[in-house]
Amino acid sequence: MKAAVLKGPYDINVTDTERPEIGDDQVLIRVKRCGICGSDIHAYKGKHPDFIIPIIPGHEFSGVIEEVGSSVKRVKEGDRVVVEPLKVCGKCYYCRRGAYNKCTNLKVLGAQVNGAFAEYIAVDERWVYRLPDNVSFEEGAMVEPLAVAVHAVKRANHIGNNVLVLGSGTIGLLLAQVLKIYGASEVIVTDIKDWKLNLAKEFGAITVNPLKDDLKEAIDRVTGGIGVDSSFEAVGNEETLN
Structure with a gap:
């Protein structure tokens, strides 16, 4: 698949990379629209300390589910979706109390793990939300901000x-x-x-x-x-x- 890979300050290129494989509790999303956050611009300029380089940026996105894992129940292939762009441990003090945004092992898509400046992205089912039919992909990419x-x-x-x-x-x-x-x-x-x-x-x-x-x-x-x-x-x- 094609993806934009950030390799360092002012160094981002569209390149061929492996399409992600999904786990049992994950879905594969074909990205339709992805916004450019201010954090992406800071990272591009080499001024964001939390980005792990090299990385595929992008966390404000919408798309269509193309494949679902064997344990996925809540969504299906063909669903139009948006994503809460997080990966958490589910085990730490904060996760156990529902404050997963404070997870001690928190990772953000497009910053610490590969994001959506790509044709496809694999995401855990728990972070996926269906888009209403009357909401466009462009509008869907604005749901996160x-x-x-x-x-x-x-x-x-x-x-x-x-x-x-x-x-x-x-x-x-x-x-x-x-x-x-x-x-x-x-x-x-x-x-x-x-x-x-x-x-x-x-x-x-x-x-x-x-x-x-x-x-x-x-x-x-x-x-x-x-x-x-x-x-x-x-x-x-x-x-x-x-």
Whole structure:
């Protein structure tokens, strides 16, 4: 099969590689669409310490099941699916308590094990979810980052009426939409790139470029001096965290 293999900084090539074999509890997925995450770009530039090189990147993807293992019961060949891109031990303290995202042996598809920048990928059945018929493969590839935004909003418990989102990259834009769905009246989104802010406006957000406008003054103007009830940091930059 064809796959894009990252071999080092700025060194990624499409090459022929072996199609993965599946175990009894796995499925073989023919990849239809795969997104490019910010983490993939950092890895491409040699700036992501968690990637094990060489690697086939890609963890935001959708596809069709082409083969199922002998123990697979929940899905079948031909199903359109998306994947939670994890491999966990199932035995550690966290896994036994359902907090598998904290697994002490956690591996992420496309980072520590081969991912979906390939024609095929083998995945454990437990991580596979069917796509509704009315959801396209393109939309399906966005399910994983959308889940990040939904999880963040749910963890916030009380988001309030006025919410600040720092950063209008993929996660920030998804947060803006999810926050509206969860009842936020005013969502203020910041970024230093106007083309990103224009996208946020399309989703009903009030936008601020802090290089051009004073953020505190903008928040006071929007909220009548009350301020925001909650905020979400979606940049991952030390300056915004501070």
